[in-house]
Amino acid sequence: SAVISQKPSRDICQRGTSLTIQCQVDSQVTMMFWYRQQPGQSLTLIATANQGSEATYESGFVIDKFPISRPNLTFSTLTVSNMSPEDSSIYLCSGTSGSIAADTQYFGPGTRLTVL
Amino acid sequence: SQKIEQNSEALNIQEGKTATLTCNYTNYSPAYLQWYRQDPGRGPVFLLLIRENEKEKRKERLKVTFDTTLKQSLFHITASQPADSATYLCALYNFNKFYFGSGTKLNVKP
Numbered sequence: 100s101a102v103i104s105q106k107p108s109r110d111i112c113q114r115g116t117s118l119t120i121q122c123q124v125d126s127q128v129t130m131m132f133w134y135r136q137q138p139g140q141s142l143t144l145i146a147t148a149n150q151g152s153e154a155t156y157e158s159g160f161v162i163d164k165f166p167i168s169r170p171n172l173t174f175s176t177l178t179v180s181n182m183s184p185e186d187s188s189i190y191l192c193s194g195t196s197g198s199i200a201a202d203t204q205y206f207g208p209g210t211r212l213t214v215l
Numbered sequence: 216s217q218k219i220e221q222n223s224e225a226l227n228i229q230e231g232k233t234a235t236l237t238c239n240y241t242n243y244s245p246a247y248l249q250w251y252r253q254d255p256g257r258g259p260v261f262l263l264l265i266r267e268n269e270k271e272k273r274k275e276r277l278k279v280t281f282d283t284t285l286k287q288s289l290f291h292i293t294a295s296q297p298a299d300s301a302t303y304l305c306a307l308y309n310f311n312k313f314y315f316g317s318g319t320k321l322n323v324k325p
Contacts, residue, residue, distance in 0.1 A: 103258075132313070141219070141304070141317040142259070157312075191258050203249070204306075204313060206258030 101126050101194055103207035111213045112182055119178045120190055120210045127172040128194030128205075133165070136189045136209070148175040148192075182214045218242065221305060221316040228295055229324055236290040236319045238305030243314070245307035248281055250290050253302045253318065262303075263290075295323045 102125045112118050122131065131148040146154040146167055154167035169175040179186050189209045220239045228234050238248070246267050251259035265272045265281040265288070272279045278291040292299050302318040 130311075134315075139317070142306075142315040144312060144314075147312070193258070203261035203264065204259075205261070208258050209256070211256075 100203075101128055101196060101205040103192060103194060103205050105190075105192060105207040105210050107210060108208065109211040109213075111215060113215055114183055116182055117178055117180045118182065118212060119176050120192070122175045122177070122192035122207055124173045124194050124205075126196065128196045129172075130195045131169055131175045132193045132204070133167060133175070133177045134191045134193065136191060138189075142191065145177070145190075148177075179212065182212075184214045187212055187214045219305065219307060219314055219316040221303075221319045223317060223319070225320040225322055227322045227324065230296060232295055234292040234295045234299065234321055234323070236303050236305075236321065238288040238290070238316055240286050240307060243286070243307050243309055244283075245309045247308040248279075248288050249306045249308065249313070250277075250279055250288075251304040251306060251315075253304055259304055259315075292321075295321075297323045297325050299323050 104123050106121045133145040134142040136142045144157050145160045146156040148154050148167050148169040150169045164180050166178045189211050191206055191209045193204045193206045195204050218241045249264045250262045253259040263279045265279045276293045280289045300323050302320045304315050304318040306313045306315045
């Protein structure tokens, strides 16, 4: 299994600023993902964080708004840029190990972001 | 369009009874389907995975069925306990990604 931590756990930010969320895994994982979750809603995949290369973004999400880094197999960051109140949400990172098709997805506790 | 539907209404049951949660999907052909538990303020926690060629999977008090013809999965918790109260999410694995339903909240009353 893998234990995933995120920093910060929550933040309140001003419109127009940026916030970088860190995700640390206690063991090597094959895949890392970033999700967004509104209260009472499903998880929406933002992107797959690729080690040493550009992330793969889902429709509706772009690198300029959500730059992602993954310098190694245990760490990734997501930046929410030029924030607006619509970016208020919970941001979750996750990781899978081994064969992605067969393994579970481990989630971090989430970062609760409020944009004023 | 692709959809994953879970009952948005909370499921209220009495302790000791079996809870049954439903996950229906359209326009997917998932190789795998997973169920997660999510508590307030926390990330989802993996519970069970079932493959497309499996009809049923069990783990302790949990049972999952997967009917690819009906495009439906059922998640059962037998002998439910108040500690089982949480939101349960289903997720489909398709083309290297996971797609999540919005979850069903389960309330188990003592």
